[in-house]
Amino acid sequence: MDTNTEIQKKAPSIIEQFENMLSKQTAEEGQVIIHCIHHPCFAGCLVSHHCSICVDGNIILIPNIGEANATLLYAENILLQPASNPKTELISKFTLVFSALPKNCKTFSFVEPCARGWELHNIKRNSTDVYTISITKSSLKVVL
Template sequence: MASTVNTPFVRSAAVPEVPVKPSPAVDTEILAAIAPETLEDSYVYVHCYFENESEEMLIRIWRTTYLVDRDTGSRSSLVHAENISYAPMWTAIPRVGTYNFLLIFSALPKACTMFDLVEEVPQPGGFHVQNIARNQQDVYHVDI
């Protein structure tokens, strides 16, 4: 009796070759003309710590929150927020203690050495943390 071998592949001459789309070439003069901060594809992570001193506090973040370069005024936009609601919604903090959340921003300019976290809101009470020193990891921990 002949034995058979089961293989997971089927060989066929009729299978067409998949075309490969090449990446477009970019002229070096064009790359040199683009502002360096535009070429950034990284993000800035800001871990925020809010000291809640009352029961059932409400907290939120506005999409008009930026990292602002102290030297140039260049702004990095808020891309994503974790563990906090975007206005007009609210996040309830049920107990007294430190509440933490994460804000993710678009990249800062390469030349930036110090920046501010600014929440621009149409009412009093926006977050504002000044003089955050830049680090190589672009990961920060701030008390709000």
């Protein structure tokens, strides 16, 4: 058996290593991880029109209990405003890492506080604090 092939089969990908690191940090530090899947805005996206994604660095998680908001700590695979992110794939994936929500928080809102910013309310908290949000032109929803 070729040694290189054997090593490649056993070595975890960089994405797996990153996700494992984030999971450990989440358990230790209480961070909230949101994986975002951005779908094309319309049928002509990337064909007749150059689409881009803009994310405001002031995006927050608002706990339902009125305590301090969770703030954005890190963004993976996306640049924050004023930069825009040209879409090179029809579906773009990126990850946002936020500070911890209060332990007694049961639901929260995902809010980008700018004109035409994203908003998703009443997200039910889970035990891992890792969520996936599907973003389309007309809606945001949590993917189970």
